Amino acid sequence: MVLTAPARAQETIKVGLVAALSGQSAKSGEAITRGLQVAIDQINATGGVLGKKFELVRRDDESNPAKGVLAARELVQKEKVVAFFGGIDTPVSLAIVPFANSSKVPFLAVWAAGTAITRNGAEENYVFRVSAVDELVDEAMIDFAVKTHATKKPGLMLINNPWGESNEAGLKKAAGAKGLPVAGAEKFDNADVDMVPQLTRLKEAGADTIFLVANVQPAAQVVKSLDRMGWNVPVVSHWGPAGGRFTELGGPSAEKVDMVQTYSFSGKLSPKGETVLAALKARYPEIKTLADVTPAVGIANAYDAMNLLALAIAKAGTTDGPALRKAFYEIGPYVGLIKTYDKPFTLGNNDALGKGDYIFTHFKGAEIVPVGN
Numbered sequence: 353m354v355l356t357a358p359a360r361a362q363e364t365i366k367v368g369l370v371a372a373l374s375g376q377s378a379k380s381g382e383a384i385t386r387g388l389q390v391a392i393d394q395i396n397a398t399g400g401v402l403g404k405k406f407e408l409v410r411r412d413d414e415s416n417p418a419k420g421v422l423a424a425r426e427l428v429q430k431e432k433v434v435a436f437f438g439g440i441d442t443p444v445s446l447a448i449v450p451f452a453n454s455s456k457v458p459f460l461a462v463w464a465a466g467t468a469i470t471r472n473g474a475e476e477n478y479v480f481r482v483s484a485v486d487e488l489v490d491e492a493m494i495d496f497a498v499k500t501h502a503t504k505k506p507g508l509m510l511i512n513n514p515w516g517e518s519n520e521a522g523l524k525k526a527a528g529a530k531g532l533p534v535a536g537a538e539k540f541d542n543a544d545v546d547m548v549p550q551l552t553r554l555k556e557a558g559a560d561t562i563f564l565v566a567n568v569q570p571a572a573q574v575v576k577s578l579d580r581m582g583w584n585v586p587v588v589s590h591w592g593p594a595g596g597r598f599t600e601l602g603g604p605s606a607e608k609v610d611m612v613q614t615y616s617f618s619g620k621l622s623p624k625g626e627t628v629l630a631a632l633k634a635r636y637p638e639i640k641t642l643a644d645v646t647p648a649v650g651i652a653n654a655y656d657a658m659n660l661l662a663l664a665i666a667k668a669g670t671t672d673g674p675a676l677r678k679a680f681y682e683i684g685p686y687v688g689l690i691k692t693y694d695k696p697f698t699l700g701n702n703d704a705l706g707k708g709d710y711i712f713t714h715f716k717g718a719e720i721v722p723v724g725n
Contacts, residue, residue, distance in 0.1 A: 364407035365400070365671060367392075367661065368427035370420050370448065371439025371463075372595075373412035376569045380440040380595035383650025384462055385410060388437060390631045390651075391658035401665045406658075409433060415440070415567075417447035424448045428457050434671035435460060435661055437654060440567065440595050442466035442486075442515035452478050456673035458680070460661060462653040465489055465590070466518045470702040478677055480702045482657040482690075483649075484591065486515070488707040489612050490522030493588050494530055496610070496712050497561050500723070501586040507559025508537040509550065509574055511566040511592075519565040519590060535559035542570050547577040555583055564609070567592035571609075572602035579605050586610070588712075594647035599715045606715055610723055613713045614705060615652035615690050617645050618721040624689050628655060643718035656688040660696055660704065 369388060371381035388408055396405040409431045411423035420441075427433045428451075435458040438445045445464040452459035453474045461469050461481040470481045497503035506527050510516035520537050527534050535557040538550035551574070554562065564574055564587055571593045578585065589611040599606045617629055632651070633639045645651060663686060665671055668679035680702075686693045696704035712723045 363404070365402070365404045365665070366407050366409055366431055366433045367658070368424075368431060368433035368436030369408060369410045369439070370413050370423045370427065370436060370444070371410070372415045372441065373410065375415055376597075377415055377440050377567055377595045379597070380463060380647060380650050381412070383647050384437065384439060384654040386632060386636060387462075387651035387654030388658050390628060390635060391655045391662075393635065394631065395659070395662050401662050402669070402671070406662070413439060413441070413444050415444065417441075417443045420444035421447050421451055424451055424459075428455050433457070434665070434673075435676065437462050437657060439463055440592075440650075442469065442518065443513050445469045446514055449474075449479055456677070458661070458664075458673065458676055460657045462657045463595075463650060464515075466515050467522070468518065476674075476677065477702055478673065480657075480680055480697055480704070482653045482660065482696075482704045484612060484614060484705065484710060485703050486518045486590075487522045489590060489710065490519055491526045491529075492612060492707050492710045493563060493590070494523065494526040494532070497563070497586070497588045498530060498532075500610070500712075501561050501588070503532065503561040503586070505533055505535045505558050505560050506563050507535040507554035507557065507561065509547065509554070509562055509564050509566070510537060510539055511570055512539040512541050516565055523563055540566070540570055540574075542567075544570060545573050547574050548581055551577055551581060551583065555581070555585075559585070561585065562587045564589040565592065566590075568596035568598050569601060572598055572606065575602040575605050575609065579603065591647075591649060593715075594649060594720055599718060607717075608714070610712050610714050612710050613647075613649050613720065614709055614711070615648045616711060616713055616720060616722055617642050617648050618719065624687060628689055641719070646718060646720050648720060652689045656690055656693070656704070659686060659688065660693070
């Protein structure tokens with residue numbers, strides 16, 4: 353056994369995942385897992401990369417930054433992953449960033465949107481993202497609200513953490529660029545169940561649209577608080593509610609919330625979309641309807657990111673961290689699920705998606721569909 357262990361360790365290329373695999377946001381972790389696994393299955397079916405097949409190793413961060421860092425360390429130092437993917441929570445990803453850069457192991461963000469995750473100031477940045485970016489999402493949210501709801505005075509409802517802070521700055525900047533006065537910026541915590549006081553202050557200040565930044569549970573409480581007030585105001589949200597049982601927790605009014613996404617399996621799909629959906633159904637028999645592939649962003653972002661990682665490894669000809677980092681900037685065109693990527697990453701821009709890659713959606717029952725559907 354001692355003699356064969358080193359040989360066994362070289363049989364596969366290990367990649368890691370640090371994500372919420374339990375708790376209110378577990379659906380996000382499940383979606384990311386499915387996107388990664390379907391991509392890995394397809395890559396492995398064609399022989400893998402560098403003559404080896406990929407293996408996915410997962411760790412649950414429980415949406416806790418300290419646990420996320422410990423998980424990342426375990427994946428890199430014990431499991432010897434060549435790269436690892438990150439989940440839904442910006443605070444967790446921000447906590448992991450210094451470790452990824454110091455260990456020189458690529459960290460691919462596939463959900464968390466905090467601007468500073470990729471724009472982290474590192475001289476040699478090992479953090480890449482196939483996901484939304486707060487600063488760009490905030491501009492898109494303001495643009496959408498003005499066009500769709502004729503918004504004139506936005507009110508901000510923000511989770512009290514670095515993700516909320518990131519979006520407060522971004523939304524105020526985007527609103528200012530449109531000449532819109534902000535009615536106010538209210539904060540709340542994950543465990544809060546009554547947001548009526550904060551919402552009442554925004555209503556009295558003349559807010560005509562609520563801009564919501566929170567994950568599933570607190571976002572649901574905001575919707576329920578609006579119902580208790582009888583305030584039927586448009587709500588434009590970041591994509592946090594997509595990560596779990598939002599309609600179940602928020603009630604009927606949850607379907608009124610418009611939220612940004614990067615992808616939807618609803619409507620007419622591209623050939624790649626059809627292929628991925630068929631592969632998902634084949635691998636996961638519990639997928640019966642489109643509601644079962646929610647949240648699509650987790651699947652789509654992870655699927656494209658895994659394929660871009662495989663292309664970078666092939667380009668580098670090695671899984672060595674510094675060579676792999678350099679190869680990310682040399683990836684050529686790739687026809688992905690979300691879009692066709694020309695040069696997805698360039699020096700100074702480690703984000704593969706831009707403002708033009710976002711769509712706006714809402715829940716219809718348990719399914720997330722584009723606005724207008």
